[in-house]
Structures are given as C-alpha cells and as structure tokens.
Amino acid sequence: MSGEIFSALRQALHEEEAVVSATVVSGELLGAKFLVFEDGRTVGSLGSSELDAAVRADAETFLKSGEAAIRSYHLSDGRNVEVFLEAHLPPRxxxxxxxxxxxxxxxxxxxxxxxxxxxxxxxxxxxxxxxxxxxxxxxxxxxxxxxxxxxxxxxxxxxxxxxxxxxxxxxxxxxxxxxxxxxxxxxxxxxxxxxxxxxxxxxxxxxxxxxxxxxxxxxxxxxxxxxxxxxxxxxxxxxxxGRIGQPLRPAKTSPAAVSGDGG
Amino acid sequence: MRDILPEIERWISEGEEIALATVVRAIGSSPRPVGAKMAVTRSGRMAGSVSGGCVEGAVFEVALAVLETGQPRLVRYGISDEQAWDVGLSCGGTIDVFVEPLVRKA
Missing domain, CATH: 3.40.50.720 (NAD(P)-binding Rossmann-like Domain)
Structure with a gap:
C-alpha cells in the first residue's frame, strides 16, 4: 500500500468517513490500490481507468452493506482481474x-x-x-x-x-x-x-x-x-x-399451511 | 482495520516496518470473517488475527518475506478436516490471505 493511500485511509478512519478500499489480488498488478469515498472522491488507481470506473460503481453497494468480498472483473482487453473490495464504515x-x-x-x-x-x-x-x-x-x-x-x-x-x-x-x-x-x-x-x-x-x-x-x-x-x-x-x-423481515422458514411449511386449520 | 489502527500508529511512530495481512476469501467455515486483519512488524511484533491462532505463524513468515522483497503475496491456507488438528485451520475451512507491505523503508 503506498504512503499516499495509507494516509488517506488513516484519515478517513480517524474522521469517521466511510470509504471502500479496493485491492487487486490476482495477476500482474497484484497489490494495486484504489480508495472510493462516500462523496465519490477517489485516491489511487488499479492500473486501468476501465477497472477503476467499474470498481467505483460497485463501491456504492459496499458502502451501503459494509461488507468485504472479492469481485471478478472482465476487462475489454480480455483480462480477468480479481479485486478485493472492503468497506471501512464508522460505527452506526x-x-x-x-x-x-x-x-x-x-x-x-x-x-x-x-x-x-x-x-x-x-x-x-x-x-x-x-x-x-x-x-x-x-x-x-x-x-x-x-x-x-x-x-x-x-x-x-x-x-x-x-x-x-x-x-x-x-x-x-x-x-x-x-x-x-x-x-x-x-x-x-x-x-x-x-x-x-x-x-x-x-x-x-x-x-x-x-x-x-x-x-x-x-x-x-x-x-x-x-x-x-x-x-x-x-x-x-x-x-x-435490504430485507423485508420474514421468518427464515419457508412459508409453505408454516403450521397454518400444513395443518390447514390456521390455528 | 479500525481495531488494529492504534497499534499500527504506535509502531509507525517508533519507526517500525509493517506488513498487513487480510483475509480476502473464506471457503467453508472460517474462524475469522473476510476482512479480518493482522499486522506484523519486521522486529516481530503482531496485532490482530486472521484465523484465531491456526495459521498466524505461517502468515508471520510470509509477512517478513513481503517486507524483505516489497512484493505483496496472496497465500491460500486450506486444510482437510482430518488434518485440521495437525496444521492449519482447526475448523477445516480454506482462507486466502493477502499480505502487503504497509510501511517499508526504501
């Protein structure tokens, strides 16, 4: 991680600003980093403007969910790049x-x-x-x-x-x-x-x-x-x-549906 | 990251070289979630964890190599259930750990 990116990440953590960090975890650009902030501001690059744009679009989902995961990106030049996206959110x-x-x-x-x-x-x-x-x-x-x-x-x-x-x-x-x-x-x-x-x-x-x-x-x-x-x-x-809040048990096995008397 | 930031910052102020290891993928059950982090200094200090104790020793060695070369690495730790108690993850899962230099002297 470059000094510039690490300082930007540190600052975001201190100021409780939500940020997504993206890291290339496959291929020749292994370790390339890119930060996407809540306001759309970015720091760094994953080595391709096409990839940066795709990751920036996905970052919004991560900012919302607070999750971390690897995403695969198929670039127009035929390359397939795996990127680890991770949201760093302030406490709710x-x-x-x-x-x-x-x-x-x-x-x-x-x-x-x-x-x-x-x-x-x-x-x-x-x-x-x-x-x-x-x-x-x-x-x-x-x-x-x-x-x-x-x-x-x-x-x-x-x-x-x-x-x-x-x-x-x-x-x-x-x-x-x-x-x-x-x-x-x-x-x-x-x-x-x-x-x-x-x-x-x-x-x-x-x-x-x-x-x-x-x-x-x-x-x-x-x-x-x-x-x-x-x-x-x-x-x-x-x-x-993004859920509506229902029992995890499938509806068709609910007691009312099975017994038919509805309680 | 937030959980180990205080240690990392103290180490920086003390002039340490630091590598950062992150669980980037977990297949099957794993003791620590994706995103779990461990920081390692060249002088041998550690903060955080990537597995709850099973592979930290191996990650520590990789971290020192990463600080030596300056090149990040992706390492997979996957252990079958039967082997789980010998080496690796006691739960039998597979994890990918990305190890990168965080602070390194030129």
Missing part, C-alpha cells in the same frame, strides 16, 4: 427523538448491537442520565436544533418517538433533507397518514415521504416497550441489509 449511529419510555430499552439494545446512540428531547426531565445510562450523548433541545449539531450520514438511523407533531415535524423536516440510512416514526396508521398529509402540505414529494417507516417496526405483535424496541431494531437491521 442511532438518533432517538423523544426520550420516552420506549427509548430506554431501545438505546440499551442498540448499544448491544454496537451502535453509538444519541437521545434528544426538549424536556430536561426526560433526557436524563439516570433514565439513559447507556446513551453516548443526551441533548436537551428542540429536535431541529439538536439535529443541526449532529453529522447525519447514511450510517445514521433516526427514530422519532416523540408522538407529538410539534416535536416530530421539525425533526422529520431535517431528517428528510438528510442522507440518513433509516427514518422511522412511531404512531398508528391514522397518525402516520395525518403526519404524511402535513408533510405533503409542507412541500415534500411522495418519493421523499416513502423514506419514512411508519407505523414503525416489524410486525411481531410487540406490546411492551422492550418488545417494541426489538421490533424497531429488527426493522432497522432489515432495511440496512
């Missing part, structure tokens, strides 16, 4: 708006999943260290002011539990204009529909609004705050991995 960041009851197990479980966590509430009696011993950051401020202090990247997942339009609308305005990886908001179907209507009136397009997961979570019949936290985190993981 869960931002919770509304230091409500559900937020407590949500933050504790997110910590277990390796998240950095921030809890935001304008009410100082809610966003306390006593209630949130696991939170990395507590911010007592209005959601839009608080979000302005945070760097929101595709590694940031925003969960809005405020359940009150005067808190959640300003938060959603900022979230929808950001590159957050996940945006979810608690509330019933009816509340969610009313929220969408307010945001439409505020000028957001249907495409923008489709980023909001509401009602939040995966349907596991969650009732208690901890169960709802599981449901929300399961949805966040599924979204990150």
């Amino acid at each position: 960041h869960l931002v919770v708006i509304g230091a409500v009851h559900i937020a407590i197990p949500l933050v504790a479980m997110a910590k277990e999943l390796g998240y950095r966590t921030t809890v935001i509430d304008a009410r100082e009696f809610f966003a306390t260290r006593e209630r949130f011993p696991h939170a990395d950051q507590l911010i007592v401020a209005w959601p839009d002011e608080a979000l302005a202090q945070i760097k929101i990247t595709p590694q940031t997942d925003i969960v809005i539990l405020a359940h009150d339009e005067k808190f959640e609308d300003p938060a959603l305005h900022v979230a929808l204009r950001s590159r957050a990886g996940y945006i979810g908001a608690i509330g019933s179907r009816k509340t969610s529909e009313q929220r969408l209507e307010r945001l439409r009136r505020a000028g957001f397009s249907e495409q923008e609004l489709s980023r909001i997961h509401a009602p939040i979570g995966i349907d596991i019949g969650a009732k208690t705050p901890a169960e709802i936290a599981v449901s929300i985190l399961a949805e966040i993981i599924a979204v990150r991995r």
Whole structure:
C-alpha cells in the first residue's frame, strides 16, 4: 500500500468517513490500490481507468452493506482481474427523538448491537442520565436544533418517538433533507397518514415521504416497550441489509399451511 | 482495520516496518470473517488475527518475506478436516490471505 493511500485511509478512519478500499489480488498488478469515498472522491488507481470506473460503481453497494468480498472483473482487453473490495464504515449511529419510555430499552439494545446512540428531547426531565445510562450523548433541545449539531450520514438511523407533531415535524423536516440510512416514526396508521398529509402540505414529494417507516417496526405483535424496541431494531437491521423481515422458514411449511386449520 | 489502527500508529511512530495481512476469501467455515486483519512488524511484533491462532505463524513468515522483497503475496491456507488438528485451520475451512507491505523503508 503506498504512503499516499495509507494516509488517506488513516484519515478517513480517524474522521469517521466511510470509504471502500479496493485491492487487486490476482495477476500482474497484484497489490494495486484504489480508495472510493462516500462523496465519490477517489485516491489511487488499479492500473486501468476501465477497472477503476467499474470498481467505483460497485463501491456504492459496499458502502451501503459494509461488507468485504472479492469481485471478478472482465476487462475489454480480455483480462480477468480479481479485486478485493472492503468497506471501512464508522460505527452506526442511532438518533432517538423523544426520550420516552420506549427509548430506554431501545438505546440499551442498540448499544448491544454496537451502535453509538444519541437521545434528544426538549424536556430536561426526560433526557436524563439516570433514565439513559447507556446513551453516548443526551441533548436537551428542540429536535431541529439538536439535529443541526449532529453529522447525519447514511450510517445514521433516526427514530422519532416523540408522538407529538410539534416535536416530530421539525425533526422529520431535517431528517428528510438528510442522507440518513433509516427514518422511522412511531404512531398508528391514522397518525402516520395525518403526519404524511402535513408533510405533503409542507412541500415534500411522495418519493421523499416513502423514506419514512411508519407505523414503525416489524410486525411481531410487540406490546411492551422492550418488545417494541426489538421490533424497531429488527426493522432497522432489515432495511440496512435490504430485507423485508420474514421468518427464515419457508412459508409453505408454516403450521397454518400444513395443518390447514390456521390455528 | 479500525481495531488494529492504534497499534499500527504506535509502531509507525517508533519507526517500525509493517506488513498487513487480510483475509480476502473464506471457503467453508472460517474462524475469522473476510476482512479480518493482522499486522506484523519486521522486529516481530503482531496485532490482530486472521484465523484465531491456526495459521498466524505461517502468515508471520510470509509477512517478513513481503517486507524483505516489497512484493505483496496472496497465500491460500486450506486444510482437510482430518488434518485440521495437525496444521492449519482447526475448523477445516480454506482462507486466502493477502499480505502487503504497509510501511517499508526504501
């Protein structure tokens, strides 16, 4: 690895900027390196502009999934080159708006999943260290002011539990204009529909609004705050991995289908 | 990379020459995921791991050779289940490890 590439990689790791490193692992250019940053910036080269362009296009998938794997590239000159692509992502960041009851197990479980966590509430009696011993950051401020202090990247997942339009609308305005990886908001179907209507009136397009997961979570019949936290985190993981969140057992072998009585 | 960066940076400040080994492919079961890293200095220091202890000794030798020549290498470690307890991977998987010079004096 050249000094120039290693310093760029080190800097990205320190500044928590997402980057994909690509390394040729076959043939005569063995060891050639190329870095692709979130903003599309690149450093180095794999020795062919055609290969660089192909890897740069694939890097986007790796930035999203955080994975590492070898990809084969067939070049127009007949060569076949194997390249190892590896995403170096900052820790994921869960931002919770509304230091409500559900937020407590949500933050504790997110910590277990390796998240950095921030809890935001304008009410100082809610966003306390006593209630949130696991939170990395507590911010007592209005959601839009608080979000302005945070760097929101595709590694940031925003969960809005405020359940009150005067808190959640300003938060959603900022979230929808950001590159957050996940945006979810608690509330019933009816509340969610009313929220969408307010945001439409505020000028957001249907495409923008489709980023909001509401009602939040995966349907596991969650009732208690901890169960709802599981449901929300399961949805966040599924979204990150591009899944919809179903049982792994094939549908045709489900008890209802086999016994025919549906329980 | 993030996990062994503090050691690498300390070694750099101490003027060490460093090789970096990365698991780039895993076939079958492997104790460490693709992307797992180990750094080796010419003076014999190590950080991180590529297999959970089974092939680190062999990778260490390759790393020293890579620092000597400046040429990166791709090395495959694949061991059958019966042999697994003698040498190599105790789980019987196959891993490809890419070893490259990270910091090398001209």
